[in-house]
Amino acid sequence: MSLSNPHALAIAYAPSTPVSHVQFDACLRPWCIALAIYLLAMTWLMLGEGDFVIADWLYALRGGGWRLREHWLTVGVIHKDGKMLSQLMWLGTAIFTGIIWHRPEWRAWRRPLLILMASVVLATGVVAMIKHAVPMQCPWGLQRYGGSGMHIGLFEAWPVNIPRNACFPAAHASSGFAWIALFFFFLHVRPHWRWWGLGFGLAMGTVFAASQELRGAHFLSHDLTTIMICWGVSLLLYGVFRGRAQA
Template structure:
């Protein structure tokens, strides 16, 4: 977590997001990759093929559904760890907005708080409206329901599904916002921030797939949702961050004490 003095942050230039290369690499290429991967997983049977392998390896039942590692360590403790990290960022953000010496951290930290909250919040909202089942609910994997695609008509007498996108992995993938946070304060660290979010979300997502709670495409769209939220919020914060740094650097040094 950041500990450098405010002056260090002030030396970092605001990234020029109007450059077409920035949007191509951060919006259009990820979007195309997501749609291509989604086609393979959801329309070409990739989801079911991978779930079949997990199901077979676990003895044709979800043996890891209630296992200590997947259910308690990764699912429950992982969620608490993500929540604790968010609370730490909130405390740091509150301090930055109360202290002139930490003023340069205000918008970056506020961005991080909002990106994590909005990423996980949007995934949760989507789960309530997309109406898709978890693998463990399907007859193919010992459940009672037939698979209904995302855009297929669902029988009126079938209970609602609340498994798409994947909620738990959003507690990890929301931290890909660290990539954009690093762009604001120390661009050389941006890949480390991205790795943190990808590894956390990947571990959470894999554990849930091993439990039979999600298909891979569920986690793919969670990642895409968190990335899009992080990117759009980053673009929105840029002018505010630039104006804040101009004002901050214009103040006499004595007023920053």
């Protein structure tokens, strides 16, 4: 199939299943189950000190200390280049959307692409807003791990004489987990590809999250919260715009 024939490409890659055939309840149920698991996990991580159990183990991996905090791989490649990759992916999606916008044969792709872009922006934005609104220490800043700060729980009052830190939830991981929205994008255009989309978003976010935990930038609870936010935002937008499409 020639790339010079956009009409043929549009026919080949047109949505294979009408949006109305994809039940929203079937997408909501897994998120609700995940939410229940998340709440149980957070109970252990934050109230049962599970975060410290995991962070202690990571801290001791290389003889004590966050040896990968300034490593070229975690900082240069995964953090800086990883963030740029996510931004370029969004930009590429926007450019592609602009190219096909006035082509009638690609009409069925317009709404799914807009929802995808909106999901990524909104998910990362919500995580960033919460992070700046909720004071929380990073592991590397705690006395327990060689820093100078004291641990203050999520639901504890933040002392007025202690500078506010912004470490919850995990913002960098959201650059990857936001692409969980690919699951819902493919539900619109290629339902049988949806699990590949979900796997890509989870894999990208997990790499970013693991790197930050190895650096001492976040606890596991921070990353799990980011996953639930990104997934929830994508699910919400899918439900809202799906309903409008059926109206």
